[in-house]
Amino acid sequence: SAQVAVPYYSPGAFVAALQVRAQAPFASQFAGSAGHLVESITQLCAAAARTRKPGAGQGGGGDAGASDPSDDEALLGAQQSWLAAADAWERLAAVSVGATLERRSARRVDFRPSRPRSIRAAINAHGRGRTPPAARQLERVGAPAKGLPALEWLLWDPAVPTHSAGCRYAIGLAQD
Helix, strand or coil: CCCCCCCCCCHHHHHHHHHHHHHHHHHHHHHHHHHHHHHHHHHHHHHHHHHHHHHCCCCCCCCCCCCCHHHHHHHHHHHHHHHHHHHHHHHHHCCCCCHHHHCCHHHHHCCCCCCHHHHHHHHHHHCCCCCCCCHHHHCCCCHHHCHHHHHHHHHHCCCHHHCHHHHHHHHHHHHC
């Protein structure tokens, strides 16, 4: 009698096991890290707003001179949260099946390359209000100005995190 070294699994059984053992836990990790990213970007923007108020320069290049150590900590925290969210996303997107494939999540979350010109235009269009843009407002923003790559550009560009419209837009992106 012949022995089978590896049991046979149907494609459906394989995908079901992948969903239970990988996709669902990775999706949960991504959701948690995305929530933490929203919190850390909100803290960054609050710290930047406190810094802007007293010496109130006129908007443009608010990074001339010394920065408040709490601003630096808030920026580092937001950047670390972005790294954690990006890592969680990469784990989830490694094998795109089920909901991540059907919803075209890779295009929405991880469109590359981001385009700074599109991001700036989106900030001008959607960052001017008193609150971050809602998901419905962001539906009209093109993929190159959304998702993790756009947030990466926003968090590592020296001028954007201190700009209130850029902050509101970044919070809206992280919530989306």
